[in-house]
Amino acid sequence: MNANIQNVPITLGDRSYSIGIGTGLIEDPQTYAAAPKAATALVVTNTTVAPLYAERLIRALSARYPSVHTVVLPDGEGHKTWQTLNLIFDALLGHGCDRKTVLYALGGGVVGDMTGFAAASYMRGVPFVQVPTTLLAQVDSSVGGKTGINHPLGKNMIGAFYQPQLVVCDLDTLKTLPAGELSAGLAEVIKYGPIADPAFLDWIEVNMDALMARDPVALAYAVKRCCEIKAWVVGQDERESGLRAILNFGHTFGHAIEAGLGYGEWLHGEAVGCGMVMAARLSQRLGLVDEAFVQRLALLTARAGLPVKAPVLDAVDNAGRYLALMRVDKKAEAGEIRFVVIDGVGKAALRGAPDALVREVIDACCA
Amino acid sequence: MNANIQNVPITLGDRSYSIGIGTGLIEDPQTYAAAPKAATALVVTNTTVAPLYAERLIRALSARYPSVHTVVLPDGEGHKTWQTLNLIFDALLGHGCDRKTVLYALGGGVVGDMTGFAAASYMRGVPFVQVPTTLLAQVDSSVGGKTGINHPLGKNMIGAFYQPQLVVCDLDTLKTLPAGELSAGLAEVIKYGPIADPAFLDWIEVNMDALMARDPVALAYAVKRCCEIKAWVVGQDERESGLRAILNFGHTFGHAIEAGLGYGEWLHGEAVGCGMVMAARLSQRLGLVDEAFVQRLALLTARAGLPVKAPVLDAVDNAGRYLALMRVDKKAEAGEIRFVVIDGVGKAALRGAPDALVREVIDACCA
Numbered sequence: 109m110n111a112n113i114q115n116v117p118i119t120l121g122d123r124s125y126s127i128g129i130g131t132g133l134i135e136d137p138q139t140y141a142a143a144p145k146a147a148t149a150l151v152v153t154n155t156t157v158a159p160l161y162a163e164r165l166i167r168a169l170s171a172r173y174p175s176v177h178t179v180v181l182p183d184g185e186g187h188k189t190w191q192t193l194n195l196i197f198d199a200l201l202g203h204g205c206d207r208k209t210v211l212y213a214l215g216g217g218v219v220g221d222m223t224g225f226a227a228a229s230y231m232r233g234v235p236f237v238q239v240p241t242t243l244l245a246q247v248d249s250s251v252g253g254k255t256g257i258n259h260p261l262g263k264n265m266i267g268a269f270y271q272p273q274l275v276v277c278d279l280d281t282l283k284t285l286p287a288g289e290l291s292a293g294l295a296e297v298i299k300y301g302p303i304a305d306p307a308f309l310d311w312i313e314v315n316m317d318a319l320m321a322r323d324p325v326a327l328a329y330a331v332k333r334c335c336e337i338k339a340w341v342v343g344q345d346e347r348e349s350g351l352r353a354i355l356n357f358g359h360t361f362g363h364a365i366e367a368g369l370g371y372g373e374w375l376h377g378e379a380v381g382c383g384m385v386m387a388a389r390l391s392q393r394l395g396l397v398d399e400a401f402v403q404r405l406a407l408l409t410a411r412a413g414l415p416v417k418a419p420v421l422d423a424v425d426n427a428g429r430y431l432a433l434m435r436v437d438k439k440a441e442a443g444e445i446r447f448v449v450i451d452g453v454g455k456a457a458l459r460g461a462p463d464a465l466v467r468e469v470i471d472a473c474c475a
Numbered sequence: 476m477n478a479n480i481q482n483v484p485i486t487l488g489d490r491s492y493s494i495g496i497g498t499g500l501i502e503d504p505q506t507y508a509a510a511p512k513a514a515t516a517l518v519v520t521n522t523t524v525a526p527l528y529a530e531r532l533i534r535a536l537s538a539r540y541p542s543v544h545t546v547v548l549p550d551g552e553g554h555k556t557w558q559t560l561n562l563i564f565d566a567l568l569g570h571g572c573d574r575k576t577v578l579y580a581l582g583g584g585v586v587g588d589m590t591g592f593a594a595a596s597y598m599r600g601v602p603f604v605q606v607p608t609t610l611l612a613q614v615d616s617s618v619g620g621k622t623g624i625n626h627p628l629g630k631n632m633i634g635a636f637y638q639p640q641l642v643v644c645d646l647d648t649l650k651t652l653p654a655g656e657l658s659a660g661l662a663e664v665i666k667y668g669p670i671a672d673p674a675f676l677d678w679i680e681v682n683m684d685a686l687m688a689r690d691p692v693a694l695a696y697a698v699k700r701c702c703e704i705k706a707w708v709v710g711q712d713e714r715e716s717g718l719r720a721i722l723n724f725g726h727t728f729g730h731a732i733e734a735g736l737g738y739g740e741w742l743h744g745e746a747v748g749c750g751m752v753m754a755a756r757l758s759q760r761l762g763l764v765d766e767a768f769v770q771r772l773a774l775l776t777a778r779a780g781l782p783v784k785a786p787v788l789d790a791v792d793n794a795g796r797y798l799a800l801m802r803v804d805k806k807a808e809a810g811e812i813r814f815v816v817i818d819g820v821g822k823a824a825l826r827g828a829p830d831a832l833v834r835e836v837i838d839a840c841c842a
Contacts, residue, residue: 194557204810207808229635232621232715233636254599255599256596265568267599268635269600438598440573
């Protein structure tokens with residue numbers, strides 16, 4: 109047993125699993141003791157992560173699987189497409205992988221989402237393990253079972269709810285993370301404060317400098333606390349029929365930014381960071397929080413190295429473009445956009461808002 | 476309530492639903508009373524079925540959904556691909572369909588499989604209704620929740636287990652079915668005898684002429700009995716971890732025929748018909764059934780207008796080609812092909828067989 113590991117249990121009936129958080133995990137064969145045995149494992153990774161960690165993972169897995177194959181995908185949100193997904197299916201079929209083959213997702217959120225959807229769909233479902241190597245993936249994609257790909261007309265439009273057998277968050281991988289990726293992950297860390305845990309928001313404010321300096325103790329606590337909060341939310345609403353939607357705080361505006369600029373232009377976390385400030389502003393205009401909260405969240409977001417000024421998506425009708433993009437959000441119903449708003453720090457709610465008010469918020473945030 | 480309707484309940488916990496079997500169902504708005512309400516429905520059909528039934532279905536649905544859209548796919552197994560599946564996603568997103576939109580699959584097995592997979596994957600899951608218009612789809616695809624598409628390296632390799640909200644088997648649609656399609660459906664009807672119900676096998680032998688003549692009473696009984704048997708099997712093993720695999724009797728050889736000749740060359744049911752005779756021959760060589768059973772099944776298959784002589788897939792090493800194709804079957808494990816064999820009429824089993832014996836069977840069936 110590795111002494112450097114903490115476990116967060118995710119309780120979802122017969123789809124329960126455990127998240128291991130610690131250092132030195134990837135290269136330790138013991139890390140994978142809870143993963144299913146099989147004749148074959150397929151490691152799915154990308155061109156950026158492969159040279160850093162693939163060999164260590166493959167060596168550790170070789171103790172468990174007679175045959176370990178690898179497929180290396182192009183890196184980036186712009187590649188979260190059918191075409192890239194098919195590279196995984198090509199590898200699975202090319203290597204004669206069967207129903208018991210275990211997929212290992214080694215990389216960030218894009219690799220995790222695509223590998224998870226491939227696992228959900230290959231032969232109608234094979235087991236998979238997440239080995240997230242970005243902060244964003246560790247705090248966000250590790251829990252919840254959301255998998256999928258983008259469609260030219262909308263983000264994450266095609267996918268499945270599908271749970272991994274195990275998640276391995278090796279904090280060592282955060283040492284090599286580019287600064288922008290660290291900030292993007294911190295956007296999702298910050299998110300958990302306003303929606304669920306005022307004390308955690310306080311903690312983040314106190315520890316933001318340590319997090320930005322990649323202090324391992326601070327990062328370990330942040331990852332663990334985010335996973336716990338998300339597990340608590342998902343445990344009550346696995347398939348997002350209600351409560352779970354609060355995890356999308358900042359994402360409705362954020363998705364519009366990503367789609368409007370073209371996927372990959374801003375990092376997902378950057379768009380979410382800016383989107384949270386926009387959603388906070390909307391909450392304030394709806395009378396749910398005060399101006400001080402908006403300022404507090406904007407300051408914290410900026411300290412995390414994230415953009416707080418929204419981009420102009422259309423020179424002629426900018427707010428109209430935002431609205432059009434948000435209407436295809438998955439939370440929208442019959443064309444009405446449903447926003448995650450903050451109804452007092454630590455409490456989120458889902459509600460609509462008049463177009464005119466949303467336009468004002470967009471104009472204010474882009475100015 | 477429609478007097479011409481019989482219902483077969485499918486009991487799968489919170490995924491339970493009902494199959495309605497009868498005449499005059501498509502155009503009757505009452506038929507859809509159990510389907511979920513929503514702002515939008517999308518009818519997915521193909522170029523062959525659309526001119527025959529789409530208008531009637533759309534008219535009936537217009538009473539229930541303010542907005543009913545249609546997408547017409549190219550017809551045929553050769554189109555059961557990513558590319559065609561994407562036409563459904565394009566339509567869903569193009570029409571701004573949300574998470575409550577109900578998909579209606581109007582057509583045969585290919586339309587049903589693709590619509591089901593699109594429903595499973597669109598926004599990670601929207602409801603869908605099956606309106607199968609071929610005998611094969613009515614007796615086979617209506618129950619079990621198997622959805623998916625083909626990959627160039629294997630049939631049905633990418634998909635999901637996903638249950639419909641309702642299945643509507645309108646027997647009137649069988650009147651317009653081409654003769655080859657009727658025969659293809661009868662292959663799946665025959666299948667249920669040897670694997671599960673000796674009395675039903677006797678009934679099919681007595682009623683084969685009536686079935687071939689499209690006698691509505693005989694067809695209604697056949698559809699109902701097949702759905703009942705399949706429901707009994709699937710109810711015990713929804714995700715095919717064991718028993719359910721017996722439903723693939725004839726399919727291992729059949730899939731090799733389809734893949735080897737190129738999808739669409741033989742109808743799926745034709746390949747299954749011939750595949751059943753091959754699997755019966757294998758069962759006999761394994762000492763599980765006698766020669767008389769093989770002859771009996773071959774005769775019945777031939778009476779249904781189905782091929783009983785297997786095609787040559789490779790001029791140089793025909794049996795080797797069959798074996799290679801069967802090794803990528805989803806039932807294969809670590810390269811060992813697992814065949815559904817008949818272990819006495821009415822009882823199926825899953826087992827491996829020595830390559831040499833399988834080669835003899837293939838040679839005998841192709842001769």
